[in-house]
Amino acid sequence: MTIGLCMTGMVAFSACEEAAIPMDDIGTPMRLDTISFPVIKAVSYQVPPQMGKTNYLYFGKKDGYDFKYSLIKFDSTSMTAKTPLSYYNDSLVVVDSLQLSLRFELDSIENNPEFQLRYFPDGGDSVFNEMTTNHMNFDNLIASSIISTAQMTSDTTDTNSTKVYLNFSLDSSIVNALKDTNVTDFNRSFLVELKDDGTESFNFRSIDLGDGYGPQLTVFFRQFLSDTVVLDTVARLYNAIEDLSIIVPPVVSYEDTSLLSVSMSKGLKSIVMVDMGGWILPPKSVISSANLILNRVEGDSISPYSIVSHPIKSEGDFIKFSSFIDDPYEEDYGFYTSTKIINDELRINHRRAATQIGRANYTNYGFKLQTSFSNDPFTTVFFHGLNKSDLYPVMRVIYVLP
């Protein structure tokens, strides 16, 4: 009976209806505050274009761009069997031939110029760097003489989808330059270029497109089981791990230099200085947003375009547009942001950097704007600078105080 009474009481009276009581805001903690900081200095600058993460490898000429050549580096182990290149050092393994293939962007051929291939037998363990190599710092004279030439051919094996490839046949001796066992990161690099300068451009799929049709190196070999017994020829596929087009951009325009401009293929970047003065973020506060707002100079509609921005780690030269061989403004990667342009407005939320600046833990040298690798590399985006009366750049901060 006792238990029954207790349980009945519990069930009957444990019901709970939670509803917040409405009340006036007077005397309650937690507060919202806002502050706007002006951008007092802003300028664009140019560096040699870095095309390492583009989706295509470019050849030829287009819109003032000169696509000089492309550099490709292959993996040291094969794609599925994981056969290392050093495997071909074995005297019982005989390499018959090699083939380097690039897949064309389109599935039909209109013009079919001749391409030529070089490699780097004396290149050491590092010929190029996908992220830093450009037309100003790479000397193509270190490449060998031409080792193969080729034209595009259609592969109609799949009747539903014709593919166009550029296949270079290589002599088996080339493998000797790739199979060194003492240098684990031996160069395995090649240079592909058009034989003759033309006025057209040709795009081939890069490993960075990520569709599995990037450059490939195929090794055909036979293995002797004994002096008299030999297996049939087999092939191993080696994927590209880095590829890069070396391009020379056109001369910069007035717009490029007078507005805040961003472009991958032209190597255009911008820096802006936000005057945050001696602003102190109150203790225990959190910044909801610290939006660096820039307005795009109206033009054509733009496909999705993202701007990458970081604080810079040294003082900027905001006096005039300049061109540099190397980017003089080191970025603080700890404060990386990537922001899409929406309705011609760019709102970069730099709250992490603003928090550190507001807590006097970080020196504000300004912020760099540059293109994201995901953008069309040949699109240049312009933002209004300080001279625009109503669409000038500004940083707006919203923060919550305890």
Place this chain on the structure above:
Amino acid sequence: MFCRKIPIISFLFVVGLSGQSIFNAYGLGLSKSFQHTSSAGASSIGLVPTFHPGVSLDNPATWSGLKFTYISGSYSNREMGIDANNSSNTGGGIEKIQFVIPIRDKYGFGLSIKPVNDHYSYFKTDSISFDFQGKTIQSNKVFRSGGGLMAGTVGLSLPLNEKMAFGLSLDRLFGSSRDEQSLILNDMHYRLFNIRTYSGSTINFNFAGQFFSNNKIMILGFAKVSMTGSPVSGTLYQFDVFEDRNQNFSYDQDDYPATAEVDTINISNIYAPNSFSLGFNVSFKNNMNIFTEFQLWNDEATNANYASIIKEQIGSKTHLGAGMVRFGNLDARSWQDRITLRLGSYKETYGLRYSGKTINENGISLGFGFKFAATGNQLDISYRKGSRSMEGGHKEIIKDFTIGLSLGDVWFLRRRAKQ
């Protein structure tokens, strides 16, 4: 027998939470006036007899009048109605669990555990929106607090003479509380947590005496002096504001910023209650009792309000109450005569320490008790209705339903001599 019943009562203890009030966000919240169901039914602060003739379970000086050892628990379910917007909310929680042993009709010993104050609150502000350079920003706030001070009490009842008794009880104050403060900005929650721990003690001196008695009436007087033994000190864990991006109410790796600092602050003398209480009871021959009680209560703490949600603190309280109790008779043949009836009314005034404002509370109560079984088991039920308001501010309607179960047994009582 008790071993079997304790788990049941303990299970009840973990259920629910007490009714919320905005006023509970002031400092450590409102101190509780009513503990045991039998006292609550008569709006009694526990001085005068409401449980059994001559006995209040909240007053150790009266425990020697018990005929049996009791384990007792009270559970309260409270509805708070908000006058301004016709809304309400409910909550429940344990008011008290107590174990009392009368010893040879002269002494008494008891243990209890009870919440000392109400700290549960949950309230929100109206949404506001404003334009920040072309962008509309909308925000409101939500606050929530819970937990609070508990008291573990050891009490002793001693006779002074045949008509007077003295009770001494020591309250060990302990517990923890937490409050969550949120600002909602365009549907994103920015939260801040404060967690507090408490430790302190109070000493209570109780007096019960029979002032007058004849064959018609008996007048009893009761007094209680409560003093701070060790002012409550505690540790405050104060967290940074963070953006609760996944809205799971706690800080984790998905939230912003990636690290949140927490300050650990030790503060002493944050709560030091002192009170003086006086009560009189007139008992008639037909088991009818009328009583009145008065209490002055002050918090003599010297430190600030320990980062409560609202930067205010309850500094004082006065209580004035009166009521009537008609006790049931366990030996009565009809069950109706075993019923105890309680009626009461009270007025309380809380004084706020910093603003000087007052919170006024008035209420009436009705209670029943039913005795059953040979060992004086008692089921008590009470209902209290009142209003609480602050001048020029918030007003709420209180409806409090309390149920208590007291199970008796025979321990240390004088047995009849064998014939």
